[in-house]
Amino acid sequence: MSFLASGRGRILRVLPSVRQRPPPQGSYAACFRRCKVHFSLDEVENAAEGADEPQRQPVSLAKSLAFLTEESVVADQRQRKPLSRMERKRLAELRIKKRVKAQYLNGKFHDLMVNVVASTDTLEDAYDIVRLNSNVDLASARDDVCFAALAEQLRGGEFDVRANVYAVIAKRREGGRLVLPRLNLRIIQEAVRLVLEVVYRPHFSKISHGCRSGRGYQSALRFISNEIGLPDWCFTIPMYKEVDTNVFSKIISLIHEKIIDDQLVAFMQNMFDAEVINLVFGGFPKGHGLPQEGVLSPILMNIYLGCFDHELFRICMRHEGLGSEATDVSDNQESNLRRWFRSQLKDREENSDGQTDRLLKTRLYACRYMDEIFVAVVGSRDAAEGIKSEMVAYLRKSLYLEVDDRLYLMPVRRNSQGLQFAGMMVRVTTKESAALKAVHKLKEKVRLFASQKQEIWDAMNLRLGKKWLAYGLKRVKESEIKSLGLSTPLLDHISQFRKEGMKTDHWFKTLLKVWMQDINAKNEANENVLLSKYIAEPALPQDLKDAFNNFQKQAKDYISSETAATEALLSSLKNKESIITRIDGVVIKIHAPVSYIQKCLNRYGLINLEGFPKHVSALVLQDDELIISWFAGITQRWMRWFSEVDNFEEIQIMLVECVRKSCIRTLSAKYRMYEKITEKRFELDNYGIPMVEDFEAMMAPLESSSLVCTDEALLYGISSSGVFVLTLSRVRVPARQFNCFIMGCQSASPSMYVLHVKEKQRFPGWRTGFSSSIHGSLHGRRVGLCTQHVKDLYLGHISLQSVDFGVLIR
Structure with missing residues (x-):
């Protein structure tokens, strides 16, 4: 629309006579001749008016229209807001993506280290991303980094990884040695990370979340709360493993499946030997931006656990794929392949003890956030145990990961404590009706109102007690001034507790200590309770105390009665199996810890x-x-x-x-x-x-x-x-x-x-x-x-x- 608008204005400026009068009548040739006459007259008038100006060559209409696109682009650039931090990152990633795509041939990527990573443009883009991660303006002063020399070292294999790291030594109980990269190595790591991200992003599974575009922390929690529904069994798979030779060899073999580049593999091997690849499964919480996690940790972890994601689909096919569709779906709407699988399974296990019937009801849901795995199963306990055993066996035997032996199945409908996943608590609770919510809301309002009145009552009593304390100290000090003649029976009685040479403050503290021993003050929480309970309240009018205590008693009775009635109602609902088994009555909720x-x-x-x-x-x-x-x-x-x-x-x-x-x-x-x-x-x-x-x-x-x-x-x-x-x-x-x-x-x-x-x-x-x-x-x-x-x-x-x-x- 902007192009058409700008083009329309340009045409009207070029054809003023056409804009001022209706279209000419007659043939197209006559129309052309009239327009040509007007063009020539306009040119003569312009030449006469601009005689003093330097002569310019006339521009044809075709060239004028051709320049409209460039003028519109320039106008858009003037009106466009400056690029944000994220937009600049995406532009740099897009430029690297084009270079990576150019190396794709016969289903694999070739020579990415020499042609992409060891490129001056790629290293500059990676350096810009490092600066954007540091929230540094790209127009500010830059570090003294020679990208041409760095690219030449990478192409020739002369880059020394160990010379570009530094080690931080700690005690063994504090985590041992930590190896962190310097700026040059950090730039190369960022370039490698972007290259691997471009290659493997299309191959990641849908159940994979964390450090991915469009599939992060929030998407994982939304999947659990909105897509799963109500499962029968839930469990998480905690794994513990620091990257070793077996794990790294597996990662290298996975990279060879998509990339043919011995120089890139050799460079990653050098980083592993220099201990700069800090990849730990089940160690430090992933995604928290801690320096020990390393830049390559998220992409390597997603590549490595991508094998588990694909294995999970095969497990799902064996348990869920062979099952029936929903009960309201007719046989004509089912897949022929699925029907063939069921027939094969029935023929093979015709004499089994109902194993086919159990499989027909099984549903499997899984969500992986980095190295945290959440699994939900709809079906029998035996089916859930079988699924769990297959997952654990694959992680141990194929991926060489250690899985916690304390792994257990949580019955969803009989356990309200929940499971920990992605730093949150996943719980299953019953939905509350509108009437029940109204009861809870009114009960909370009454409790809040009563607690506010109690706080005001305690604050006023405490204020009276402090005034009494100050007044008593003042009277004791006045009793020392003999000229005032303040000799009363009360002062004469308390003066017997004063020893010779005792100062006034010390004497007053002694009196308070004797008084506190008499009332057994050790049983009270603090001094505020003493002043309000033993000093202020006994001095208040009895009808005022009775009115306040009656109000608090009625508020407590109302709250306790509503709580008991609500618990009785909920317990009656839980006893009915029809209410428990309904999906609409039970939901999965995500709670912050x-x-x-x-x-x-x-x-x-x-x-x-x-x-x-x-x-x-x-x-x-x-x-x-x-x-x-x-x-x-x-x-x-x-x-x-x-x-x-x-x-x-x-x-x-x-x-x-x-x-x-x-x-x-x-x-x-x-x-x-x-x-x-x-x-x-x-x-x-x-x-x-x-x-x-x-x-x-x-x-x-x-x-x-x-x-x-x-x-x-x-x-x-x-x-x-x-x-x-x-x-x-x-x-x-x-x-x-x-x-x-x-x-x-x-x-x-x-x-x-x-x-x-x-x-x-x-x-x-x-x-x-x-x-x-x-x-x-x-x-x-x-x-x-x-x-x-x-x-x-x-x-x-x-x-x-x-x-x-x-x-x-x-």
């Missing part, structure tokens, strides 16, 4: 053991914007990861009650201000830390941001990275200036930071918003970062894979 998230909040210092928010002391010395960005990073991760879970309301409450209040108290501790003043001074809503009522407004721009993207292949480690703790380093460093340790960044590093490892989860790990597992050798390591990249690390725009930890080792 709230209890484990609370433990992480306590571990990182946001809440205390009692669950109340507090300030994070490690962040007090940092800039205000960095402090807020640290908390905003938690908020954005939770909103991005947990927006579709079924207990998102609990996450919202934790965001406001824990994260937001902890941020306010951290800033208040830094400036020693009241929390209300801090909240007014720092408008946290503008930084992405909203209140509960503002969540809907915050979700819309977050969903449209460049980070919320389904292309996890290009966002590996970024979309799933967790926040960690950085503290300002007070240790003296060598007297040389450091640039930012982020790969591709040439900005100066004004500060040194220390990385703190707070936890080390075992596989499989939970999604909590924090870094679940960082190599122990990185604990206490100093890194130089510019302010922008500290903020990017906190907000999750980049991951730890972009940090060059070897700068101080050189």
Whole structure:
């Protein structure tokens, strides 16, 4: 439409006479002659008016129309917005894809190392992707990398892998030695990863999720909650294996099936020998952007476990493919091939003990997120056990992986605890009717109203108790002033407890100690209970206390009666088999691990053991914007990861009650201000830390941001990275200036930071918003970062894979 519009305007400018009068009457020849006369008159008038201007050669109508496309392209480029970070990555990937496709011949790819990877253009594109992963502007200063010399070394096989890595030594219990690549090797690894991604992406299975374009974390959870329905049995397959010679040889053989390139295989073998390929099955949580995971880990893992995906289809064919269609499908609609398989099976096992009938009812569902496998089976327990045994046998014998012996089948309808998968909890619950939801909602409102009144009652009693305490101390101090003559029987009675030389404060504390021993205060929780229960409440009017206690008693009776009635109703429904077996009454739900998230909040210092928010002391010395960005990073991760879970309301409450209040108290501790003043001074809503009522407004721009993207292949480690703790380093460093340790960044590093490892989860790990597992050798390591990249690390725009930890080792 833009071309037609621009073309129409150009034609009207060229033919002014045609625009001003109706079409001429008569033959086409007469029409042409009249138009030609007008053209000549216009040219004469233009020549007369522009006599003083330099002469230009006349442009024909054909050439004018030919230039319309170029003008429209230039106009579109002027109006087009600058390319986003993700769009630039896709353009670089598309350019490499064209070079890889050019090497396709007779069903295989040939000489990719020499013609694609060892190309100056490919290495520059890979370097741009490395910089984009580091959130560095491509127009800024570049590293001193000679791509022509690097390409020549790769083509000649002279590139030394061991010279381009550095090792971080740790204790054995902390994970042993960690080998990380330098910038040159990182660029080559990125180029190899893109090449392998182009070759193997069309061959990945549909059940494979994680670090793939269009099939990431959210798609895996949607498949489980929406596509599976209600299975009879569920189980996960935990595997544990660090890549060894057998596993790597299997990977090389799989690469030979699609690629004929001895030089590429030799280069990957060199990386394996140099321990720079950090591929661990069931080790560190995949996709969290940790430096020990390596750049090639996701694509190699998907290539290796792709064999399991295809084997799973064969297992599905043996169990489900031979079964019947749905009960409402007639025989005419069934596949002839499937009917032939059934007839063969019936003829072969005609005298079996109902094995055919069991197979006819079997359905198999599977979802793999990197190295986590979730399997759901509809059918008998024997069929589920057979499927599980076949999967475990293939993983052990063909893929040389170690599978946990504690693998068990979970009966879905009789187990509400659920299974852990992809950092979430998969549970099966019954649907609640509208009336039941209304009852729960009203009951929660009554409970909330009663608890609010109880909090107000306790706060007022505590205030009265504190006033009594202050008044008593004041009266004791006044009794020392003899000129006032304050000698009363009460003061004379308590003065006998005062010893000679005892100061007033010490005397008053002694009185309180005697009083607390008399009331046996050890049985109470804290001093607030003492002041409100033993001081303020006995002094209140009796009718006021009776009215409040009566209100609380009626609220508790209502809540307990509704709870008992609801439980009785649910138990009666569970006793009916027709309700249990209906798929419409039972659904699969995905829940965030709230209890484990609370433990992480306590571990990182946001809440205390009692669950109340507090300030994070490690962040007090940092800039205000960095402090807020640290908390905003938690908020954005939770909103991005947990927006579709079924207990998102609990996450919202934790965001406001824990994260937001902890941020306010951290800033208040830094400036020693009241929390209300801090909240007014720092408008946290503008930084992405909203209140509960503002969540809907915050979700819309977050969903449209460049980070919320389904292309996890290009966002590996970024979309799933967790926040960690950085503290300002007070240790003296060598007297040389450091640039930012982020790969591709040439900005100066004004500060040194220390990385703190707070936890080390075992596989499989939970999604909590924090870094679940960082190599122990990185604990206490100093890194130089510019302010922008500290903020990017906190907000999750980049991951730890972009940090060059070897700068101080050189």
